Amino acid sequence: MSLLTVKHVTKSYQAGKATVNNLSFELNKDECLGIVGESGCGKSTLASCLLRIAPIDSGSIFFKNEAIEQLNERQLHPYRRNIQIVLQNPAAALNPKLKIKDSLINLYAQYSRELNHSHFSYTSRDAFVKQLLEGVELPSGVANQYPHELSGGQRQRVTIARAISIEPELIVLDDRKP
Numbered sequence: 001m002s003l004l005t006v007k008h009v010t011k012s013y014q015a016g017k018a019t020v021n022n023l024s025f026e027l028n029k030d031e032c033l034g035i036v037g038e039s040g041c042g043k044s045t046l047a048s049c050l051l052r053i054a055p056i057d058s059g060s061i062f063f064k065n066e067a068i069e070q071l072n073e074r075q076l077h078p079y080r081r082n083i084q085i086v087l088q089n090p091a092a093a094l095n096p097k098l099k100i101k102d103s104l105i106n107l108y109a110q111y112s113r114e115l116n117h118s119h120f121s122y123t124s125r126d127a128f129v130k131q132l133l134e135g136v137e138l139p140s141g142v143a144n145q146y147p148h149e150l151s152g153g154q155r156q157r158v159t160i161a162r163a164i165s166i167e168p169e170l171i172v173l174d175d176r177k178p
């Protein structure tokens with residue numbers, strides 16, 4: 001079954017100049033798709049459209065055969081869990097006042113009731129954080145640090161761990177420039 005179908009999607013910020021122009025592709029479960037292009041060609045714009053952060057001008061985006069532009073706020077809730085984004089600028093995704101362990105738990109806590117199992121039921125909160133950090137090959141000491149104490153790449157791995165924590169069906173990775 002198709003996980004994501006993008007059909008003839010067009011999005012422009014300026015009249016007469018399309019950033020995303022009549023784009024179509026399909027992505028199935030367990031597949032990876034890389035989208036490459038020069039700076040400013042519309043990769044992050046596409047990511048915003050997929051997450052319904054930016055409305056599209058025309059075309060359709062289907063997630064598991066459901067047109068996302070037609071979802072209301074209530075229907076968007078499970079969609080927003082199932083499709084996660086790792087932002088190009090990871091600093092923007094982490095609250096500078098929170099320790100990494102608290103940022104990691106935040107998103108999970110928001111959706112824990114909807115997940116089939118609770119990590120907290122068989123392990124401690126700290127063990128769960130440690131497991132998430134191990135998954136992205138970060139040392140457990142990172143848990144007690146603040147975002148500004150990490151490198152850009154480490155911060156990005158924290159945001160990947162955070163996205164994975166709620167078991168989304170699709171992750172959009174908007175890569176950071178070297």
Ligand SMILES: Nc1ncnc2c1ncn2[C@@H]1O[C@H](COP(=O)(O)OP(=O)(O)OP(=O)(O)O)[C@@H](O)[C@H]1O
Pocket residue numbers: 013019037038039040041042043044045046088
């Ligand atoms: N919110 C916005 N309002 C107006 N214009 C925007 C907005 N977001 C992006 N743009 C414009 O749309 C174009 C595509 O930007 P986008 O961020 O999608 O590029 P990108 O492919 O992600 O580039 P990079 O590789 O540098 O991240 C650029 O010309 C940009 O100025």
Ligand SMILES: [Mg+2]
Pocket residue numbers: 043044045088174
């Ligand atoms: Mg970008």
